Amino acid sequence: DAGVIQSPRHEVTEMGQEVTLRCKPISGHNSLFWYRQTMMRGLELLIYFNNNVPIDDSGMPEDRFSAKMPNASFSTLKIQPSEPRDSAVYFCASSPGGGKNIQYFGAGTRLSVL
Amino acid sequence: QQQVKQSPQSLIVQKGGISIINCAYENTAFDYFPWYQQFPGKGPALLIAIRPDVSEKKEGRFTISFNKSAKQFSLHIMDSQPGDSATYFCAATSLGGGGNKLTFGTGTQLKVEL
Numbered sequence: 001d002a003g004v005i006q007s008p009r010h011e012v013t014e015m016g017q018e019v020t021l022r023c024k025p026i027s028g029h030n031s032l033f034w035y036r037q038t039m040m041r042g043l044e045l046l047i048y049f050n051n052n053v054p055i056d057d058s059g060m061p062e063d064r065f066s067a068k069m070p071n072a073s074f075s076t077l078k079i080q081p082s083e084p085r086d087s088a089v090y091f092c093a094s095s096p097g098g099g100k101n102i103q104y105f106g107a108g109t110r111l112s113v114l
Numbered sequence: 115q116q117q118v119k120q121s122p123q124s125l126i127v128q129k130g131g132i133s134i135i136n137c138a139y140e141n142t143a144f145d146y147f148p149w150y151q152q153f154p155g156k157g158p159a160l161l162i163a164i165r166p167d168v169s170e171k172k173e174g175r176f177t178i179s180f181n182k183s184a185k186q187f188s189l190h191i192m193d194s195q196p197g198d199s200a201t202y203f204c205a206a207t208s209l210g211g212g213g214n215k216l217t218f219g220t221g222t223q224l225k226v227e228l
Contacts, residue, residue, distance in 0.1 A: 045216070
């Protein structure tokens, strides 16, 4: 298995632009997580899905952030409009569930908002 | 009550020495405590995990010590090697809570010097 695949690996954009981050979880996993990592705040859980349904989005910073999971093999995290303070590394992780409480992380997307 | 407090923030150890990272939690519902290891440019990866029915778990040079009454757990890396230089995160979850949601500590940057 190729693991969790995230794209793009790097994204540089200007303030006010829309940014879309993509994630393909490991096949057969039923939980998907979006995290943001910064030096100041560490690793923050933004939102997670079980069986494609959003369960907890309390970590989403504000309405500019939205996440979707239209099917079991794809999820997006969108920021519109982007701001410089959104600059961070965004990770997607998936988990098999069923009592196997291991999260497998992708390599992340490094976002820079100028 | 959902926090997991981790210390130290950074740690420098000589090759062959013992690295010790500590974590504390408040939520007594937590019943699964994994440690994740993250190398630069990569996503975190599961290193070792423990459940509170045991006080210690060892895998190779890595050992978790768990003190249920104090609500503390720690990671010990014996015979530390330069290849162990990474950021380490402790985490906690309630297996009965569903969804595999993990609460992460703030991370410890470990550097092992020759």
